[in-house]
Amino acid sequence: MIMPLTGPLLSVEDLVVEHRTPGRPVVRAVAGAGLQVAAGEVVGLVGESGCGKSTLARALCGLHGAASGRILVGGHPVTPLGLRRRNPALTGVQMVFQDPYSSLNPRRRVGAQIADGLRTAGDTATSPADVLERVGLPRAFAGRYPHEFSGGQRQRIAIARALAARPSLLIGDEPISALDASAQAQVARLMRDLAMESGAGLLFISHDLSVVRLIADRIAVMYLGKVVETGPTAEVWADPRHPYTRALLAAIPSPDGAGVLPAELPGDVPDPADPPAGCRFHPRCPLAMDVCREREPDFGPVACWLHEPEPSSLS
Amino acid sequence: MTAEPRAAALTIEGLRVSIGGHDVLHGVDLAVEAGRVHGLAGESGSGKTMTGLAVLGLLPHGSRASGRIAFGGRDLLGMPARVLDEVRGAKIAMVFQDPATSLHPMLTVERQLTEHMRHHLGVGGREARDRAAGLLAKVRIPGPREALKRYPHQFSGGMRQRIAIAVALACDPEVLIADEPTTALDVTVQAGILRLLRGLCDDLGLAVLLVTHDLGVMSAVADEVSVMKDGLVVETGPRGRVLREPRHPYTRSLLDALPVPPAGENSP
Numbered sequence A: 001m002i003m004p005l006t007g008p009l010l011s012v013e014d015l016v017v018e019h020r021t022p023g024r025p026v027v028r029a030v031a032g033a034g035l036q037v038a039a040g041e042v043v044g045l046v047g048e049s050g051c052g053k054s055t056l057a058r059a060l061c062g063l064h065g066a067a068s069g070r071i072l073v074g075g076h077p078v079t080p081l082g083l084r085r086r087n088p089a090l091t092g093v094q095m096v097f098q099d100p101y102s103s104l105n106p107r108r109r110v111g112a113q114i115a116d117g118l119r120t121a122g123d124t125a126t127s128p129a130d131v132l133e134r135v136g137l138p139r140a141f142a143g144r145y146p147h148e149f150s151g152g153q154r155q156r157i158a159i160a161r162a163l164a165a166r167p168s169l170l171i172g173d174e175p176i177s178a179l180d181a182s183a184q185a186q187v188a189r190l191m192r193d194l195a196m197e198s199g200a201g202l203l204f205i206s207h208d209l210s211v212v213r214l215i216a217d218r219i220a221v222m223y224l225g226k227v228v229e230t231g232p233t234a235e236v237w238a239d240p241r242h243p244y245t246r247a248l249l250a251a252i253p254s255p256d257g258a259g260v261l262p263a264e265l266p267g268d269v270p271d272p273a274d275p276p277a278g279c280r281f282h283p284r285c286p287l288a289m290d291v292c293r294e295r296e297p298d299f300g301p302v303a304c305w306l307h308e309p310e311p312s313s314l315s
Numbered sequence B: 001m002t003a004e005p006r007a008a009a010l011t012i013e014g015l016r017v018s019i020g021g022h023d024v025l026h027g028v029d030l031a032v033e034a035g036r037v038h039g040l041a042g043e044s045g046s047g048k049t050m051t052g053l054a055v056l057g058l059l060p061h062g063s064r065a066s067g068r069i070a071f072g073g074r075d076l077l078g079m080p081a082r083v084l085d086e087v088r089g090a091k092i093a094m095v096f097q098d099p100a101t102s103l104h105p106m107l108t109v110e111r112q113l114t115e116h117m118r119h120h121l122g123v124g125g126r127e128a129r130d131r132a133a134g135l136l137a138k139v140r141i142p143g144p145r146e147a148l149k150r151y152p153h154q155f156s157g158g159m160r161q162r163i164a165i166a167v168a169l170a171c172d173p174e175v176l177i178a179d180e181p182t183t184a185l186d187v188t189v190q191a192g193i194l195r196l197l198r199g200l201c202d203d204l205g206l207a208v209l210l211v212t213h214d215l216g217v218m219s220a221v222a223d224e225v226s227v228m229k230d231g232l233v234v235e236t237g238p239r240g241r242v243l244r245e246p247r248h249p250y251t252r253s254l255l256d257a258l259p260v261p262p263a264g265e266n267s268p
């Protein structure tokens, strides 16, 4: 399903998403994030555990309302899923959820669940077994129930179901975390290829930076509710500019057999219910300056006072 | 628990498991020593999780297990359920691959952490709460005291995974079976968790069976590495040897499959 487009396929502007629990402080999980995904583009979204990636992804699918800001898919604003009316922005958006255990219906055979996706796409030529085969599973698995599979097998099934619907925007929230190393790269490539084939956009959320590097055209780095750096993948890899991005890339453990434990970030993991003033990264930043404690670097593509854009390029 | 080195804390010999008449483990041999991390890698569906579940007597309904699982001079297979209950959770703890198995959705994090402690360690309410907050801080949960009052669904995926690790560590186990415990973590938080596990091994003599498909993680913390394929351990050895000079073709294929794009090259 390809929509006629002028702007980017997905556009997120200054998005704020909050979790409210009675008697608790408001958790501002997404605190003014911006992001774009073009048709035919793969964007890798990475960041610290708890920084708001899943909350953002759920907001994109209309599963969580925004407190402020804007989400446009194919030019249509996304509003929280209503009771009955289908939101035009959301037809064509598919998500592979972070938890492959709870995203499949335990009481229905996996073949039937994949058939739902095929029906959404109006695809009568493909059978659920064909889709299973494409994600590297035996055709006969279609007749089994989710609990009969290992963690990695379930994850492939969730991917198969999402791909069957031929989305125009595919969101994968840690879609390959349960796969073994050789399968990860293969399934990630498959997601990329199948999305590209149909001109879809792919937002790929993953902690596996080597796979992100492999399949993403651009990456967006998130820290405590904000996107702090974006750029073409190769550029960010070769020259990470935000101090958080640097720390992140430096902590990738190497499979060299040497037994070296990577460095963790100094200081405590921040609480989104009580974020630090100024730059949100300043209490843990080795390069923090006075201005960082007072003023938030609210600009891109690198939200850091060390990388303030030239005044001329500020709009 | 003492820091003096002990012999194998847990020994698995010739473990066979079938589920509904279908064989999934064909004679698994593994030894985990006190104060050491034994890494277990292998193909998806090769039986890593079933090996861990067999140790705890938690195999799926309709399974049969044979062989020997020796812990503290006793065979855990065929141990009466009542005795196994005492061992399970207190002396041998598991972090499940599926975080939903580790955490009860309707109970606060505090209940889940302190219930085990009060039952197995016999500590009072206040002490249990202090220990629980300390454990949450160790697994890098922000605002640990406040976090105690929340429910699992109010945390992110990676936070739930870390809370499950805290629950497993609550009773100072002698053996920890950790099934893909860092898959939901970014690399800096993961580094913190690996350092925590390494520290517990070095300081308290904890024995860890670490199931992971991430060979970087394996390389960072494992002392020994075993590789499984089709219900069998196909290779075991010291970390450096297995990762640098793999002997089994499957291990070699795992290493060859690592995505390492040439420096400076763009994505495909």
Ligand SMILES: Nc1ncnc2c1ncn2[C@@H]1O[C@H](COP(=O)(O)OP(=O)(O)OP(=O)(O)O)[C@@H](O)[C@H]1O
Pocket (backbone or CB within 6 Å): A147, A148, A149, A150, A151, A152, A153, A178, A179, A180, B019, B020, B024, B042, B043, B044, B045, B046, B047, B048, B049, B050, B051, B060, B097
């Ligand atoms: N409840 C079940 N009923 C029948 N077969 C099962 C059941 N659970 C797992 N299996 C099968 O047992 C085999 C071993 O599964 P196990 O979960 O141990 O794999 P694993 O090595 O942990 O894989 P992964 O890396 O994907 O988690 C798999 O082939 C799986 O399909």
Ligand SMILES: Nc1ncnc2c1ncn2[C@@H]1O[C@H](COP(=O)(O)OP(=O)(O)OP(=O)(O)O)[C@@H](O)[C@H]1O
Pocket (backbone or CB within 6 Å): A019, A020, A021, A027, A029, A047, A048, A049, A050, A051, A052, A053, A054, A055, A056, A098, A272, B153, B154, B155, B156, B157, B158, B159, B184, B185, B186
């Ligand atoms: N239902 C909820 N109620 C209250 N707080 C929540 C809820 N869901 C998430 N949070 C909080 O929102 C923040 C962001 O969570 P989110 O799940 O978006 O993180 P994430 O980036 O996906 O992390 P991970 O990489 O660990 O999956 C966390 O601090 C989390 O505790």
Ligand code: SF4
Pocket (backbone or CB within 6 Å): A242, A243, A244, A279, A280, A281, A282, A283, A285, A286, A287, A288, A289, A292, A297, A303, A304, A305, A306
């Ligand atoms: S703005 Fe300052 S504190 Fe923030 S990342 Fe940049 S240098 Fe560090």
Ligand SMILES: [Mg+2]
Pocket (backbone or CB within 6 Å): A053, A054, A055, A098, A173, B156, B157, B158
């Ligand atoms: Mg998440």
Ligand SMILES: [Mg+2]
Pocket (backbone or CB within 6 Å): A150, A151, A152, B048, B049, B050, B097, B179
């Ligand atoms: Mg498993």
